[in-house]
Amino acid sequence: MANAALRLTTLAEELLGAPLPVRLRAWDGSESGPPDAPTLIIRNRRALRRLLWKPGELGLARGWVAGEIDVEGDLYAALDRLAGFIWERGDDDPEDRVHPLLDPRMRSVGRKLVEIAGPWPPPPPPPEETRRRRGTSHTKRRDKQAISHHYDVGNDFYELVLGPSMVYSCAYWDDTPGFTLEDAQRDKLDLVCRKLALREGDRLLDVGCGWGSMAIHAAREYGARVVGVTLSREQAAFARKRIAEEGLTDRIEIRVQDYRDVRDGPFDAISSIGMAEHVGSVRYREYADDLHALLKEGGRLLNHQIARRPEKDEDQYHIDEFIDAYVFPDGELAPVGRTVSILEEAGFEVRDVESIREHYALTLRRWVANLESRWAEAVRATSPGRARVWRLYMAASAVSFERNRIGVNQVLAVKTPEGGASGLPARSRTWKG
Template identity: 65%
Template sequence: MAQIAQQLVGSLEGLLGTHLPFRLRAWDGSTAGRPGQPLLVLRNRRALRRLLWAPGELGLARAYVAGDLEPGPGEDLYQVLAEVAHFVERPELRGLHLGLSDLSGPAGRRALAALLRAGALGPQPALPPEEARPTGRVHSRSRDRAAISHHYDVGNDFYRLVLGPTMVYSCGYWTPEGTNLEDAQRAKLDLICRKLGLRPGMRLLDVGCGWGSLVLHAAEHYGVTAVGVSISEEQVALARARVAEAGLTDRVEIRLQDYREVADGPYDAISSVGMAEHVGSEQYRVYATGLYGLLAPGGRLLNHQIARRPGRPGEPYVTSPFISRYVFPDGELAPVGSTVSLLEEAGFEVRDVESLREHYALTLRAWVANLEASWTEAVRLVGLGRARVWRLYMAASALAFEENRIGINQVLAVRTGPRGVSGLPATREQWLARRASAPAPLKSPELRVAIQGS
């Protein structure tokens, strides 16, 4: 069949009644679409079959991860993703599936004929091996361990390549004084320590401690003793090695432990950074009340959590199928208002909410740049499919933050003491100020490179 792209574009535009916001290049070399639009390349018939079996985001993601579909040479990944994301959200495309009743009109019959001639109809292609298939009761401890392992136990060397030397896997804090990713991550760690009011002698619990960056920063620069917990075996192994290398084993303990198993309170402060998204709505009250019970009166909680937009009243929230299948199995996002309410129901007094939405977009773009700069090594470490998953999810997430489809918030909450005493200074400026008893942070040794707009 000659000129596959022209027939596919013509029939699809006739079926949907609109122009495609991108051009298509088919495996026969033919190209169709309006000039100037970003280019998508269909490398084989399997790409179309994936889209027919799962129209929209999931089919596109499967095709990209498997190497059946990709942006054209030299195309800007963010521009391609933006156009495709807006297109697949069209109601008429969401409702399209491989059923003859949906293709019964003249336009549908022409589309079906084009697909038949292209050899697009056939059995569902095998799913990419990178797709998660969790089993067991949702948010049971065993299933949570498997879900966390799927995302975090892909290799510490790979994460070091993407995240850089700070090994911090949450959004940075891009201040005017900082000019690169490392500066932004150190500023974020310090912001959390200041919000928690850390000072020498205090006891800190970091829930979902990752590779230990926050507890290391807090112990080194604020003189606290700290416990970090994670259920990722690879994270715990590297975090323990980093603690030993820093000579802080007497003040920092890293545990392979579920947050529901921590029982050695009270702590003077608790941080939870990028962990609550894994808790799930059914377990969030357990999470919130558990942390409340672990805090001493007057202790502070810093909950750093991605949020979704609330949507219309009564409208159910459907988790991104790509993110839930390939990136964060069983992960859930809640509106920030719901999070605040649940923390208050657990007994906390919420004192401050700060949005860092634009900061996360900048951070994700920096991670994508790191990945692309070391693409060959990334593929060697984790394989082409998983490297494609990370590139797609981080770039798409950057756009989602920029377009206010998701947000990120730091919620500072307090377990008040007798008669409601919070222990917080009277003004925000005072409780954000560095404590006089805290050691000064080390200066970043890296060369500062100017980043436009940071």
């Protein structure tokens, strides 16, 4: 097939109704498109068959994970240029859109693409994709399976990506020269502790405690007594080892436990950092009710959570296909307004909401740099496909935060007693304990 890149570029521009914003290199070595743009490489025609069977994000992701699609040049620039075609094709309901190949006007384009793509059927999905899930979403059993898929990739892999801080959530950055990822994660943990007004002897529940970083910081720096819960056995084992090395076993208990099974409240404070995205819209009120019940009167909740932008029809809840299949099975994002409303419906008084959206883009770029600088080790720790999943996921997420497609917010809420005294400082924005 002569000049496959030119043929594909021409067909793509007919489908999209606009010039292709990246350069294209096909499996036959041919190239087409703007010479100064990042190059999208299609190494094998199998990638086209994936796109024909799963148009859009999931088909592209399968080709990427399988190594059939790649980018030469600046990955962020390529994703930024493609964002308008992959994610931002207008405000209409994605489920109401007709794929261009099904449009009668585009049938000739479709026939040509089928001719280029080669023999059917499509190849099977790469093995890193989530297998068929059974039962109702967000039950305890299924949540445990979803958490295991994401977090039990291997502690060695996460150490390569996250660095010494072992914090897998948005850091809190400063403009100070030489400010590192570890500095930013330390400052984020300290910000959470200060917002919660932690004091010596306070009892803290850390929901979704990860590898123990928040628990260690709260116990070591503020004298808190901490219970951390996670559904990942690998995380729990790693956290317990760190806690023993810090000499904090008398102050911190790590449990492999669902937060819905915690029965030994009340707590003075609860931190939930990057965990609520796993809860699901159908369970979010239950989540808020459970945390409210676990706090003493005057107790504080710091809910640190990624948010999406509101949609026209909020009764329709859309899942990101790539993230659901490869990264966070059953993960869901809600607008921050819905989160605030549900927390207040559960009885909380919301006292502060802080957006730190740009901070997450910076964090993700550092994680991607860590992964790329130790790529061979990362592949050995997992698999080539899994390492490619994480590189694409984190780079695309950084672009999404930068383009304001998604955000991240810290919501401080209080279980205010009937008398109305919240117990917070008069000028709480100074975040003094």
